[in-house]
Amino acid sequence: MAHHCDAALVTCEDFRLHQRSDGSNCMVEFIQHQGTDCDVITRAGGIQDLVRPKPGHDESLLRDLAVSAGLHRVRRFLLVQHQDCGAYKPLGLTSPEAEIHRHTEDLQAAQSILKAGFPGIEILLFVARLKPGSADKYIVEPVQ
Numbered sequence: 001m002a003h004h005c006d007a008a009l010v011t012c013e014d015f016r017l018h019q020r021s022d023g024s025n026c027m028v029e030f031i032q033h034q035g036t037d038c039d040v041i042t043r044a045g046g047i048q049d050l051v052r053p054k055p056g057h058d059e060s061l062l063r064d065l066a067v068s069a070g071l072h073r074v075r076r077f078l079l080v081q082h083q084d085c086g087a088y089k090p091l092g093l094t095s096p097e098a099e100i101h102r103h104t105e106d107l108q109a110a111q112s113i114l115k116a117g118f119p120g121i122e123i124l125l126f127v128a129r130l131k132p133g134s135a136d137k138y139i140v141e142p143v144q
Helices: 026-034 057-071 086-091 096-117
Strands: 007-012 038-043 076-082 122-130 138-142
Touching (some): 026 038, 026 122, 038 057
Parallel strands (some): 007 076, 076 122
């Protein structure tokens, strides 16, 4: 029997976004704020494999999303990228603003790819920014 959840969350595997030794968990807080159950798909660089794939990586992420869409009948994909992402370091971005701009462009490109492959599924875009004065605590904001 198939189970249902409302959304599939795609985000980076970076430990700072997930369960921390101090009990905090940015992605759990985000999911609770969304008020929905989610499949959680983590990848180094989040959606980067869709827009700048290495061989086979985009197919793997698309397969995971297809499982969520088919098996759990999700209605939304929540795509969350984050500031200070190690998978984005090789791109040589020169400032936090340049990195956020690249994340925003990549999220929009991923949204176009996913809309073509998953018609009828809503795709929402978010960026997790570092809290002022912090190197490891995030605030998740929608992309405008």
